[in-house]
Amino acid sequence: MDIEIQLQQVFDLPPGQVREISQYFVEETVGKGEFFLGNGQRADRLSFIASGIFRVFAQTESREVTQWIGGEGYFITDLSSFLFDQPSRWQIQALTDAKVLSLYKSDYQRFESLLPQWNVVEKRFIAKCFMVLESRVFDFISLSAEERYLQYFEQHKAFFNQVPLQFIASVLGMTPETLSRIRSKVGG
Structure with a gap:
């Protein structure tokens, strides 16, 4: 996807x-198994996944929790770390060889002066992120495990051949x- x-x-x-x-996005490659972002690091870029698959996960006291798996056409970062300069609680790892187009924070911050309506645009972007989260929470509280599986399988069939099933189960x-x-x- 362009x-x-x-x-x-x-x-x-x-x-x-x-x-x-x-023009501000820089192409980067990430090898399979490499970390795009480590726990406690500060997210310094918002990246578009041009190819490959990533997972976002955290280690709790008792287990590892995969929060999200994303592939081509999605953006990836720890949004709270990127926007508020906080240490990341999430780790982001490439599950396959991947190519991303990254927008570094210093360039992202320039958009406010480059684009007069940037505050409105950024607000809309964050609202869309919130809507995705809201939808996911709704699915967790309203769908059965089987319904969640069927919905996820329908939306992400390719993951089932490329991603370890324990990561999908965690998501x-x-x-x-x-x-x-x-x-x-x-x-399936």
Whole structure:
């Protein structure tokens, strides 16, 4: 997916401004297993995943929790760390070889002076992030484990051949055994 198309969809800017912003994104490669962001580091970039798959996870006292898995066409960062300069509580790791287009924080901060309506655009972007989170919370409290699995499988079929199933189970809020039982029952 093209970075300009994604910027247009996410930030809803006129084409000229999308081209201007896209010039600040720098191509980077991340090898399979490499960390894009470590626990306690400060997120210094917002990146668009051009290819590959990443997972966002944290280690609790008793287990590792995968919060999100994302592939081509998604943005990736620890948003609270990036926006508020806090140490990240999340780790971000490449599950496959990956290519990202990264916007570093110093350039991101310039947009306020470059684009007169940047505050409105940024507010809309953060609202969209919140809507995704809200939808995910709703799914967790309103759908059964089987319904969550079926929905996730429908939206991310390719992950099931490329991502360890224990990570997918964690994203879905279930044990690997529960995921295995559901897969045996419904297929996939």
